[in-house]
Amino acid sequence: MVKKSLLRNYARLIAKRGVNIQKGQDVVIEAELDQAEFVKMLVRVCYQCGARRVVVNWHSQELDVLHYRFQNEKTLSLTLPWEQARLQHYVDTLPARIYLDGDDPDGLASVNRKKLAAVVGARRKAAKPYRDKMENRHQWCIAAVPGEEWSKKLFPRTRGSVAQDKLWESILSVCRVTEEGDPVAAWEEHNKNLAKRCAHLNKLGIESLHYTAPNGTDFTVGMIPGAVFCGGEERTVRGVTFNPNIPSEEVFISPMRGKAEGKVVSTMPLSWNGALIEDFEITFKDGRAVEWHARKNEELLGKMIEMDEGSAYLGECALVPFESPIRETGMLFYNTLFDENAACHLALGFGFPDCLPGFATRTQDEAHRMGINDSTLHVDFMIGCRELNITAKCTDGKTVPIFENGTWAF
Amino acid sequence: MVKKSLLRNYARLIAKRGVNIQKGQDVVIEAELDQAEFVKMLVRVCYQCGARRVVVNWHSQELDVLHYRFQNEKTLSLTLPWEQARLQHYVDTLPARIYLDGDDPDGLASVNRKKLAAVVGARRKAAKPYRDKMENRHQWCIAAVPGEEWSKKLFPRTRGSVAQDKLWESILSVCRVTEEGDPVAAWEEHNKNLAKRCAHLNKLGIESLHYTAPNGTDFTVGMIPGAVFCGGEERTVRGVTFNPNIPSEEVFISPMRGKAEGKVVSTMPLSWNGALIEDFEITFKDGRAVEWHARKNEELLGKMIEMDEGSAYLGECALVPFESPIRETGMLFYNTLFDENAACHLALGFGFPDCLPGFATRTQDEAHRMGINDSTLHVDFMIGCRELNITAKCTDGKTVPIFENGTWAF
Numbered sequence: 108m109v110k111k112s113l114l115r116n117y118a119r120l121i122a123k124r125g126v127n128i129q130k131g132q133d134v135v136i137e138a139e140l141d142q143a144e145f146v147k148m149l150v151r152v153c154y155q156c157g158a159r160r161v162v163v164n165w166h167s168q169e170l171d172v173l174h175y176r177f178q179n180e181k182t183l184s185l186t187l188p189w190e191q192a193r194l195q196h197y198v199d200t201l202p203a204r205i206y207l208d209g210d211d212p213d214g215l216a217s218v219n220r221k222k223l224a225a226v227v228g229a230r231r232k233a234a235k236p237y238r239d240k241m242e243n244r245h246q247w248c249i250a251a252v253p254g255e256e257w258s259k260k261l262f263p264r265t266r267g268s269v270a271q272d273k274l275w276e277s278i279l280s281v282c283r284v285t286e287e288g289d290p291v292a293a294w295e296e297h298n299k300n301l302a303k304r305c306a307h308l309n310k311l312g313i314e315s316l317h318y319t320a321p322n323g324t325d326f327t328v329g330m331i332p333g334a335v336f337c338g339g340e341e342r343t344v345r346g347v348t349f350n351p352n353i354p355s356e357e358v359f360i361s362p363m364r365g366k367a368e369g370k371v372v373s374t375m376p377l378s379w380n381g382a383l384i385e386d387f388e389i390t391f392k393d394g395r396a397v398e399w400h401a402r403k404n405e406e407l408l409g410k411m412i413e414m415d416e417g418s419a420y421l422g423e424c425a426l427v428p429f430e431s432p433i434r435e436t437g438m439l440f441y442n443t444l445f446d447e448n449a450a451c452h453l454a455l456g457f458g459f460p461d462c463l464p465g466f467a468t469r470t471q472d473e474a475h476r477m478g479i480n481d482s483t484l485h486v487d488f489m490i491g492c493r494e495l496n497i498t499a500k501c502t503d504g505k506t507v508p509i510f511e512n513g514t515w516a517f
Numbered sequence: 518m519v520k521k522s523l524l525r526n527y528a529r530l531i532a533k534r535g536v537n538i539q540k541g542q543d544v545v546i547e548a549e550l551d552q553a554e555f556v557k558m559l560v561r562v563c564y565q566c567g568a569r570r571v572v573v574n575w576h577s578q579e580l581d582v583l584h585y586r587f588q589n590e591k592t593l594s595l596t597l598p599w600e601q602a603r604l605q606h607y608v609d610t611l612p613a614r615i616y617l618d619g620d621d622p623d624g625l626a627s628v629n630r631k632k633l634a635a636v637v638g639a640r641r642k643a644a645k646p647y648r649d650k651m652e653n654r655h656q657w658c659i660a661a662v663p664g665e666e667w668s669k670k671l672f673p674r675t676r677g678s679v680a681q682d683k684l685w686e687s688i689l690s691v692c693r694v695t696e697e698g699d700p701v702a703a704w705e706e707h708n709k710n711l712a713k714r715c716a717h718l719n720k721l722g723i724e725s726l727h728y729t730a731p732n733g734t735d736f737t738v739g740m741i742p743g744a745v746f747c748g749g750e751e752r753t754v755r756g757v758t759f760n761p762n763i764p765s766e767e768v769f770i771s772p773m774r775g776k777a778e779g780k781v782v783s784t785m786p787l788s789w790n791g792a793l794i795e796d797f798e799i800t801f802k803d804g805r806a807v808e809w810h811a812r813k814n815e816e817l818l819g820k821m822i823e824m825d826e827g828s829a830y831l832g833e834c835a836l837v838p839f840e841s842p843i844r845e846t847g848m849l850f851y852n853t854l855f856d857e858n859a860a861c862h863l864a865l866g867f868g869f870p871d872c873l874p875g876f877a878t879r880t881q882d883e884a885h886r887m888g889i890n891d892s893t894l895h896v897d898f899m900i901g902c903r904e905l906n907i908t909a910k911c912t913d914g915k916t917v918p919i920f921e922n923g924t925w926a927f
Contacts, residue, residue: 127697140550140553143550143577146580147577147579150583153588154586154606158587159588160591160592161583161584161587163577163580165550167557167573169557170556170573171727174570176564177571178569178570182569188602188605188606189599189605190599190603191602192598192603193602195599196597196599211788353522459656465662475582
């Protein structure tokens, strides 16, 4: 049994450092039914942090499978008027939003891929105007709570409740929730370290990054002039800091749309829409993914890349050293929140306007004109390994090593 | 362990006979988190019955306690714009609505009574215009699924899962879900029997009913001319039959507002807003409750009676024989859905316009002008016992026995 006091500390970390609830703010939690015990604890902590109203939107992947099976695509794709009104309410009230991730990575494997992609695309498209209006204006945090099936997948040879306890232990440990010390303080320290990395990178004036590894990766990606590397905590336009991902080990930037050349080879499977895409590579030309292969689920990879106008372009380049605590667990979590923090990665789909200087005063449209990619998709995939080298070409003409043998060169 | 096949039959009973889902109709299920296993089965059955979309609104009494503790009355009382939009969506699409009851009867005991009554009143008031617009236009059904705490309360000396199984067995048995035979067919037979009772009563031309029992009950209530006794299945204005309560053993009518004289003495505790009101009596004059006493929670009883303009008047008189299968279990369920079907009862609060002749073509306002009580409240309380006698005074001047020694006199 995982100690209640540790779970309570984790809940405090999410409420205080994850979304940094402001006095009188609303909080909206998205959770799975099998996370109920932790959610009850978290709701109490949110109120104790000064929340005015805490609402939980409950989800069930098992029921989703039934909905996909029995509803037609049109019905599934609809965002009903009251659902739109709810999104508008979020725009109007800017709640802190907590997403508790814990799905079975294979939970939607039985769902028709084409139907799923179409429905997810349609619903994202309907939500996008609301999401755009909230961009950088409210705090949000994705954190994980072990669901039953996810735990069983990672620890298949143990009983259900033991598997869940084991996954809890891994999550708490990589999230810096330990018996010793205060996790909120540990995260403040961690945020400072990530900020130092960013400051160093941002002084270099990087024009492009060149990735090479013996597995075949040979790839160059261009930067938007003036864009900055970010990592750890973020800040709303009103100056409230928050940690959008717990855990997070990455330093990231949104690259220039249209500037990517060469081939990247995946170093970890990608879990997307409930299925695993394995051993894949993608070749870019003029910023666009033009060719791809996968040993498993190549067709699904294609669906993802071709989802909309922007889904074949990159939205993110993230740097994660090979000695990341998450990689050091030796576990594949089958969950991007963890696996993306085990290795350097790229993301297809939308980029982050807050990587631009003066983002607070810019519109989404301006950000897109400056080179931030726009899409309804944002999917990370891992290309980091022990042999990865990255060099930067800088505006002053110099070439500077950034990563050597999978880790920071400075 | 309760057999899955029995649970599936119960789900079928709710979907087919409870709400009688029409092909292409939406279904909305209100459920507690601890009913998830049965809900998953029910959702599947609803789709198999032809539902277009099945939505589950999840509730948690444990979280409600936190909301009441930490939110102020104003925040709790608000029906947000998107919640109004959802109610309007129900008016527009007329879904079949299933309410799965299974709350801990004492679950809200720690909540401030005054705050609770104010909030419930405010939220009901906001929902009422929508409810009125759906009256008799869609199918709905309240059925029970044992929650953990409710089960423990009824079987306190057994382990949690055993208690839940025992409560399941009681529920399935009184709902006519047995190993032998089809519960849907059993309910069609039961509906026929209730319809025969109603037909007999409706031929008598009853002006008023006079209740007497040795416990002190001596009470007369007047009828609306032409109003009819109903029981078992109901019918929407478009002719779709449904069973709004499973179980249901009662034959009922809405009396004439303003015509009630004398004293009624409760024969079972009343569970309201999470607390028990015990050993109480209410005296009526000109139809209005003017005096009341209770050994336990008298103040709460007063709050309920004085909730709004109509809550001191009667909305229902229901006849249930003492040999009801629910009474025969010998159990107090601490839940109105069951306990009201164990004994004759009255209800304070709103009445049912469908007891009026030609109700389909009448507005709510007309129904109220004809004598159907209006209120946001509707609360049943039990006055039936083995010694209860009821006689009817009829329009032809005759006096006819209706109940003798607690059961039907005809």
